[in-house]
Amino acid sequence: MANPDGQSRPARNTSHHLVRRVLVGPALLGLGIATTFSGSAIAYTAGGTQALAVGAINAAATDTAAAQAAAARAESAELASRQVASRSAVSLAQGQKEERARAEAAARKAAAERKAKALKAKRLAAAHRWVMPIKHPNLTSRFGPRWGRLHAGLDFGAPVGTSLFAMSSGVVTKAGNGGGYGNKIEITYWDGTVSYFAHMSEIDVKVGQQVRPGTYVGKSGNTGQSTGPHLHLEMHPKGGDPVDPMAWLQKHGVKIG
Ligand SMILES: [Zn+2]
Incomplete structure (x- = not known):
């Protein structure tokens, strides 16, 4: 530059x-x-x-x-x-x-x-268990034809005043004079089965009363058409015709005596 x-x-x-x-x-x-x-x-x-x-x-x-x-x-x-x-x-x-x-x-x-x-x-x-209605049962007559007609239950000989018990849970549906049955109670159980206790000397339950297996209900006797002190027991499945209580009890696991 x-x-x-x-x-x-x-x-x-x-x-x-x-x-x-x-x-x-x-x-x-x-x-x-x-x-x-x-x-x-x-x-x-x-x-x-x-x-x-x-x-x-x-x-x-x-x-x-x-x-x-x-x-x-x-x-x-x-x-x-x-x-x-x-x-x-x-x-x-x-x-x-x-x-x-x-x-x-x-x-x-x-x-x-x-x-x-x-x-x-x-x-x-x-x-729901089932028990006998009487202690030390003494079977004296079975279910079946008798004297030209059906004997519709079992007879258990027992001194007047022997305690009777409900056979299972249910309600008393009849209690009073049953004509030839004498003093009678009907108990309708939980499965619909109806039992008759006849010829009683004393009824200690009322209609509508709830019962359980073994509940005391009254005393056996000789009322109505009866030839001697005993419990007449009938079983009516579903409240219908009576069946042989012996077979019924066996079927329900109840021992007689
Ligand atoms: Zn009888």
């Missing part, structure tokens, strides 16, 4: 300077160049290094900041995760606890239901 005075020193000088430096003092220059270059290189290197270092520092700083931020985020995330995990663990533990409580409650309920059901079945079985 030419100056107004025609000189182009900067270029020449620069060139000369460079040539001189190169030619005149090669060793020195070499050293200088070396130094210069070295210095430059060092400077460059240093600068670069510095720049790099700065960059690195900056990068490192940035990285550090980023890392710190990332670490903070990670820590935060981890904390949140821990909290979630903790909450999840608590929630899970709570859930398991509730589940266990529900299972235990269900088990208790089921056990109580089984117990109640078993108790109900036991009570029902007890209520």
Whole structure:
């Protein structure tokens, strides 16, 4: 680039300077160049290094900041995760606890239901059992044709005043004078079977009274058409025609004597 005075020193000088430096003092220059270059290189290197270092520092700083931020985020995330995990663990533990409580409650309920059901079945079985109407029965006449007509029941000889008992659970449906039956009670049981107790000396129940197996109902006697003190027993399934009480009792697991 030419100056107004025609000189182009900067270029020449620069060139000369460079040539001189190169030619005149090669060793020195070499050293200088070396130094210069070295210095430059060092400077460059240093600068670069510095720049790099700065960059690195900056990068490192940035990285550090980023890392710190990332670490903070990670820590935060981890904390949140821990909290979630903790909450999840608590929630899970709570859930398991509730589940266990529900299972235990269900088990208790089921056990109580089984117990109640078993108790109900036991009570029902007890209520539905059948027993003899008289203790120490002395069978004197069976069911069947007798004196030209049907003897519709069993006769059990017994002293007047022998206690009589309901044969199962039911209700007294008749109680009073039964004509040829004398004093008679009818009990309608839970399965619809109706029993007649005839020739009684004493009736100690009233119509509508609930009875259970073995409930005392009155005393045997010799009232009505009777040839001697005894209990005349008839069984009427579903309140219909009389059947042989012997077969009926056997069928219902009741032992006579
Ligand atoms: Zn009879």
